[in-house]
Amino acid sequence: MELYDFITAAAPAGLFPWTAQVEAAERFGLTLGRVEEAALEQGIMPARYQRNRQTITVGNQLRLCRSCAVIIGSGGLGGYLIEELARLGVGNLVVVDPDIFEEHNLNRQILSSPAFLGHPKVEVAAARVGEINPAVTVTPLQLSFSRENGQGILAGSDVVMDGLDSIATRIELAECCRGLSIPLVHGAIGGWYGQVASQLPGDDIVPSLFGNWSEPKGVESQLGNPSFTPAVVASLQVAEACKILLGEGESLRHRMIYVNLLHMEFDEVLLEPPLAAVGE
Known part of the structure; x- marks a missing residue:
């Protein structure tokens, strides 16, 4: 029996069960991700x-399956991302x-x-993804992002997620994304507050957000970070990434969402497009 015949036979209601996906991978010597892709190619979810179906079509689920996202930082924001x-x-x-996990991360x-105290964050992240969705391929890189290694890390990706706490590294990341024409979804948090914006190819938005900030860290070093702020901001970032990958909806291009959870306010801030982006 061919792979496509197996998938069709195992999904009479148009849904391909996980147990059948595992069996197909073993029977045909394929990765779980490739089996998932084959099912989606046939229009089978x-x-x-299945709870994505009312929001994301089978065709768009296939686009997500074939997409690559780079997450820079796997701490507060990055873990949720x-x-x-x-x-x-x-x-x-x-x-x-x-980094490794330390007690103040808990x-x-x-x-x-x-x-997991003392364990590399990227290794824990890879293991976690293996538990919740083994069809996803994870490449863990235990290193610091920099202008020097950025191109090699980001090349070939479809979207980049900002989970950093260093302003200087965040600006270098934005510059690398601009040079490679890769969309960047920015997120930052501090205390009750957070912000989300998207830098699309041709834009130079993120560096302008921190042009007057002289400290190496953001406001989180002064305001701290409770448990709920990274969860909210990261979810907004993932929604942005999903829209960018699927080409749907309206992104936060030249706009920033400022989140004030203390007063439960979400404000839109218009960002002046830089000269390089005017007329695009």
Whole structure:
């Protein structure tokens, strides 16, 4: 029996069960991701994504399956970004972070636990994705992002997610994305507050947000970070990434959402497009 015949026979209601996906991978010597892609190519939705169907078509689920997202930072924001992108079905994730989990991470970083103290964040992230969606391929890179290695890390990706806490590195990331014409979804948090914006090819928005900031870290070093702020901001970032990958909806291009959870306010801030983007 050919792979496509197997998938069709296993999905009479148009949903491909996980147990059948695992069996197909073993029988035909394929990765779980390739089997998932084959099902979607036939217009059959893997059953794990059935609650996506009213929001995301089978064709768009296939686009997500074939997409690659790079997450820079796998801490407060990054952990939620990784979790949600994997559950959404983005097929390839590259996770970049040089750090290990420490005790001060436990209050907010979803991938952290006492059992993982001292473990590299990227290795824990890869293991977590393997638990929740083994069809997703994860490339863990335990290193610091920089202008020097940025092109090699980002090349071939479809969207980049900002989970950083260093202003200087964030600006270098934005510059690399601009040079490679890769969309960047920016997120930052501090205390009750956060912000989200998208820098699309041709734009230079993110550096302008921090042009007058002289400290190496953002306001989180002064305001702290409770558990809920990274969850909210990361979810907004993933929604932005999903729209960008699928070419749907209206992105936050030249706009920023400022989140004030203390007073439960979400404000839109218009960002002046830089000269390089005018007329595009």
